[in-house]
Amino acid sequence: MKALRVEKKGVAVREVEKPQLEDEALVRVIVSGICNTDLEIARGYAGFLGTIGHEFVGVVEQSPDATWAPLSA
Numbered sequence: 001m002k003a004l005r006v007e008k009k010g011v012a013v014r015e016v017e018k019p020q021l022e023d024e025a026l027v028r029v030i031v032s033g034i035c036n037t038d039l040e041i042a043r044g045y046a047g048f049l050g051t052i053g054h055e056f057v058g059v060v061e062q063s064p065d066a067t068w069a070p071l072s073a
Helices: 037-042
Strands: 001-009 010-015 026-033 055-062
Touching: none
Parallel strands: none
Antiparallel strands: 001 010, 026 055
């Protein structure tokens, strides 16, 4: 899966390993926005390295709770 990563040399889309989740949902992101905090991080103001982004719309791919199971087409 792909992730937007902040690295020492800037921001890059990288292939990352799919997380193995037990108590959380896995969401396939369809569209994502960028907030001011993401921009500050990407510009290096926050001293953060890692995956950013939290404003998105997606589809639940995996969930520990059957009420949140993916819908069938």
